[in-house]
Amino acid sequence: MEDYEAQEIEFWAKLEEEGMSRSSMLRRSAAAAFGLTIVGGASTAFAANKAAMAAPTRMTKEGLAALIKAAKKEGHLNTIALPPDWANYKEALHNFPRKYGIGITNDNPDGSSAQENEAIRSLKGDKRAPDVVDVGISFAISGANEGLYAKYFNSNYATIPRALKNTKGFWMGDYWGAVSIGYNKTLVSNPPKTFKDLMKPEYKGKVAINGSPLSSNSAVSVVIASAIANGGSLSNVQAGIDYWSQMKKSGNYIPVGTTPQTVASGQTPISLDWDYNNLAYVKEFPAANWGFTIPADGVYGGAYAQAISAYAPHPNAARLWEEFLYSDQGQIIWLKGGAHPARFADLVARKVIPKAVLASLPSSAIYNKVKFASIGQQTAAKNLIAQKWPTQVGG
Numbered sequence: 001m002e003d004y005e006a007q008e009i010e011f012w013a014k015l016e017e018e019g020m021s022r023s024s025m026l027r028r029s030a031a032a033a034f035g036l037t038i039v040g041g042a043s044t045a046f047a048a049n050k051a052a053m054a055a056p057t058r059m060t061k062e063g064l065a066a067l068i069k070a071a072k073k074e075g076h077l078n079t080i081a082l083p084p085d086w087a088n089y090k091e092a093l094h095n096f097p098r099k100y101g102i103g104i105t106n107d108n109p110d111g112s113s114a115q116e117n118e119a120i121r122s123l124k125g126d127k128r129a130p131d132v133v134d135v136g137i138s139f140a141i142s143g144a145n146e147g148l149y150a151k152y153f154n155s156n157y158a159t160i161p162r163a164l165k166n167t168k169g170f171w172m173g174d175y176w177g178a179v180s181i182g183y184n185k186t187l188v189s190n191p192p193k194t195f196k197d198l199m200k201p202e203y204k205g206k207v208a209i210n211g212s213p214l215s216s217n218s219a220v221s222v223v224i225a226s227a228i229a230n231g232g233s234l235s236n237v238q239a240g241i242d243y244w245s246q247m248k249k250s251g252n253y254i255p256v257g258t259t260p261q262t263v264a265s266g267q268t269p270i271s272l273d274w275d276y277n278n279l280a281y282v283k284e285f286p287a288a289n290w291g292f293t294i295p296a297d298g299v300y301g302g303a304y305a306q307a308i309s310a311y312a313p314h315p316n317a318a319r320l321w322e323e324f325l326y327s328d329q330g331q332i333i334w335l336k337g338g339a340h341p342a343r344f345a346d347l348v349a350r351k352v353i354p355k356a357v358l359a360s361l362p363s364s365a366i367y368n369k370v371k372f373a374s375i376g377q378q379t380a381a382k383n384l385i386a387q388k389w390p391t392q393v394g395g
Contacts, residue, residue: 055315057169058153059323067323068100070316077104077317080119080130081111085260085280087175088337095333096324102317110259113139114215120148124311131318133307134174136217138378140305144170149307152319156326159346164303174325175339176303177274178370179225182258182281182292187269194297195229195243198270204251208268210258210277213385221302222272223389224373224381229298234373237381238388245392255394263288274302276338279362294366301370302378303342328352338362 055070056063077096084090097103107128108115113135120143123129135143143149144166151169164173181198183191188206192198198207213219223240232239247253256262258271264285271278278292306325312318324330331341336357347353373381 055150055152055319057151059155059319061155064155064323067316067320071102071314071320072100074314074317075102077102077314077321078129078131078312079104079106079321080133081108081113081116082106082134083109083260085277085284086337087177087276087334087339088280091333091336092325092330095329096321099324100320102320110257112211112215113217117143117146117148120309120311127313129311129313130309131312131314132309132321134304135307136220136378137173137303137305137375138220138382139217140166140171140307141375141379143307148310150310150312150315150318152308152322154319154322154326156343156346160326160342161345164305164342171305171307172326173303173342174306175276175334175341176301177276177339178294178299178301178367179221180273180275180278180292180294182263182271182273182278182290184263184266184269185289185291187266191291191293192270192295193293194295195226196297198247198252199250200252201250203270205254206269207247207252208254208256208258208262208271210271210273212255212257213389216257217302217304218274218277220378220382220385221274221300223385224302224378225272225295225298225300227298227381228300228371229295234371234377235380237384241385241388241392244389248393253393260284263290274339275362276340279338294364296366299366299369299371301372303372332357335361 056067059067079093082089082093084093093104093106107119107130116130116133116135117139119130120133149170153169157165157172160172166172181192185191190202192200192203209219209222210216211219213223223244224234224237225240226243227233227237227240230239230243244253254268256268258268258273260281262268263271263281266288275292275294278290281288281290282292306322308315308318308322326343328347331343331347332353334341335344335353338361341347
C-alpha cells in the first residue's frame with residue numbers, strides 16, 4: 001500500500017519536472033480556442049450553444065444544489081467511447097444515474113479520441129451529440145484549439161495537479177496509465193516481457209494494439225513506448241514506427257484493434273494496451289487466463305483528459321458528470337479499475353481511500369522508471385505518426 005502511494009506522488013512530481021505543465025503552451029491553446037470562428041455561421045453557432053452559455057463556468061460547493069436541479073431538469077447525459085471495462089467506467093456509468101436519477105446514453109463504447117472530437121463536430125445541434133468526452137491529452141489540446149469545448153472549472157479543480165490541467169478550464173486530466181503487454185497464458189506459453197521479445201517468431205499472428213495510432217491515443221502511446229525501446233526518444237518516435245513496420249513484415253503484428261471481445265475469444269492473444277485495461281481483463285475474463293507486464297525496455301505513461309462539448313445538448317448534466325468524476329467517489333472508482341486518478345495525492349493526504357482498494361492494486365518498482373512526454377512531444381509524435389504510419393505500416 002505504501003509503495004503504491006509513493007509511486008503516485010513521485011509520478012506527479014516527475015510530471016511537473018518534465019514539462020507537461022508548460023504554461024505558455026496551455027495559454028496559446030486556450031487563446032486559439034477563443035479566436036476560432038465556428039463553421040456554419042455565427043447565428044448557427046449561437047443557437048447551438050445557447051443552452052451551454054447559460055450553464056455555469058465555475059462551480060462552488062454552494063452552487064452544486066442548483067446545478068443538480070438544472071441537470072435533473074435536462075434529465076439525460078450523452079457520453080461517448082467509454083468501454084465499461086476501461087478504468088472501471090462500468091461502475092461510474094451505473095452509479096451516476098443511481099445517484100442523480102439522470103439516464104445515460106453511452107455511444108460507440110469502443111471509439112477513439114479522434115472519433116470523440118469528430119462526433120462533436122458532426123453532431124453539432126443534434127440531441128444525440130456527446131455532452132462530454134474523455135480523450136488523450138494531445139487530442140484535448142487540438143479540440144480546445146478548434147473551439148470544441150466549453151470552459152468549466154469543477155469544484156475540485158484546485159486539487160488537480162498543475163501539470164495536468166488547462167488553466168483556462170477547457171480540459172483537465174482525469175487519470176493516467178502505463179503501456180503494458182497483455183497476454184493469454186493459455187495461447188502464449190512463453191509470455192513476452194519486452195518489446196524486443198515481441199519480435200520472436202513464436203509470436204507470429206498474435207500481437208495486437210488497442211486501436212490504430214492514426215486515431216487512438218492509447219495506440220499513439222504504444223508507438224512512443226516502442227520508440228523508447230528501440231533507440232528512439234520522446235522527441236523522436238520514428239524508431240517506433242520502424243519497429244511496427246518490421247512487426248508487420250514479420251507477420252507478428254495483426255492490425256486487429258483489441259477489444260474485450262477479441263480478448264475473450266482469443267483473437268488477440270497478445271495486446272499492447274494501458275495497464276488498467278489489461279488488469280481489467282485479468283479480472284473480467286478468467287477463462288482467457290490473462291496476464292500482463294510492463295515492458296522493461298519501454299516504460300511509458302500517458303494521461304487522459306475530460307472536456308465538455310461547447311455544443312452539449314445537456315450542458316448542466318455534463319457539468320454534473322464532471323463533478324461526479326472529480327469527486328472522491330469518482331476518483332476512487334477509477335482507482336478501483338487500476339487507473340491512476342488525478343487527485344490521488346489529495347485523496348491520500350485526507351486518508352479517504354479504502355485500504356482494501358489500495359491493497360488490490362498492482363505495485364511494481366518499474367513504475368518508478370516511467371517516462372512521460374510533454375504536450376509538445378505528444379503533438380509532434382501524433383503528427384509524425386499521421387504522416388508516416390499509413391505508408392510504412394498501414395491503416
